Amino acid sequence: MKITWESLVPSCCISENPKPKPKQSKLVTKQSSFHRISVSDFSGSEDLSISLAGSNLHIFSVQELKVITQNFSSSNFLGEGGFGPVHKGFIDDKLRPGLKAQPVAVKLLDLDGTQGHREWLTEVIFLGQLRHPHLVKLIGYCCEEEHRLLAYEYMPRGSLENQLFRRYSVSLPWSTRMKIALGAAKGLAFLHEAEKPVIYRDFKASNILLDSDYNAKLSDFGLAKDGPEGDDTHVSTRVMGTQGYAAPEYLMTGNISFINKIEINYKLL
Numbered sequence: 001m002k003i004t005w006e007s008l009v010p011s012c013c014i015s016e017n018p019k020p021k022p023k024q025s026k027l028v029t030k031q032s033s034f035h036r037i038s039v040s041d042f043s044g045s046e047d048l049s050i051s052l053a054g055s056n057l058h059i060f061s062v063q064e065l066k067v068i069t070q071n072f073s074s075s076n077f078l079g080e081g082g083f084g085p086v087h088k089g090f091i092d093d094k095l096r097p098g099l100k101a102q103p104v105a106v107k108l109l110d111l112d113g114t115q116g117h118r119e120w121l122t123e124v125i126f127l128g129q130l131r132h133p134h135l136v137k138l139i140g141y142c143c144e145e146e147h148r149l150l151a152y153e154y155m156p157r158g159s160l161e162n163q164l165f166r167r168y169s170v171s172l173p174w175s176t177r178m179k180i181a182l183g184a185a186k187g188l189a190f191l192h193e194a195e196k197p198v199i200y201r202d203f204k205a206s207n208i209l210l211d212s213d214y215n216a217k218l219s220d221f222g223l224a225k226d227g228p229e230g231d232d233t234h235v236s237t238r239v240m241g242t243q244g245y246a247a248p249e250y251l252m253t254g255n256i257s258f259i260n261k262i263e264i265n266y267k268l269l
């Protein structure tokens with residue numbers, strides 16, 4: 001018997017550690033100088049769409065995403081990760097006002113996979129508020145019954161991992177590799193240097209996506225968490241995602257310090 005999120009989670013905005021609802025409205029902005037909401041900010045009475053008002057995220061229905069992806073056609077299949085399968089789709093400019101025609105990548109949560117509602121919610125919250133040229137753009141999401149889906153901008157050249165290790169791929173010139181590495185580093189720097197820092201926790205080649213000009217963008221924020229604030233100098237966390245290189249300071253203490261800018265790393269070149 002498959003257990004659905006509908007039976008476990010009464011609404012798409014319940015957190016594992018509910019806190020009292022703040023008195024003032026928490027509208028999302030694109031500026032780090034404003035308060036950014038976190039997964040832990042949610043209570044059972046809050047609605048995700050209200051909390052993310054102002055983020056310009058579109059709320060799709062399952063039926064709309066089926067139309068966009070031609071019913072998740074196998075011919076549109078792009079790949080699959082820990083979250084679930086990803087399909088290419090196309091949004092028609094007549095779908096809804098304010099949404100331009102564009103290709104998209106639609107990610108569907110696999111209820112039997114290694115990630116779940118909390119990772120989906122984390123991704124919506126972070127990418128719904130953070131905007132940067134080197135972060136993949138989240139266009140919208142779907143939270144309908146047990147269905148959890150995400151719609152992103154389409155990245156034509158796929159992941160860095162595919163570019164480096166695909167059997168028939170052409171070897172990338174060093175100038176392109178350095179461009180990609182620099183772009184990924186800029187994305188990380190943006191996360192680390194925000195007023196409310198973000199620990200990415202899943203920095204690896206498969207999560208670095210490339211547009212047609214090989215501009216790198218970080219994706220998959222399901223394992224991300226907030227960094228230290230105020231007088232705090234570090235947070236404690238365990239290794240998440242694929243284990244690659246980790247700074248010795250982190251391995252010795254389990255603490256991630258933004259003084260030393262420690263982030264779990266992976267082979268990019």
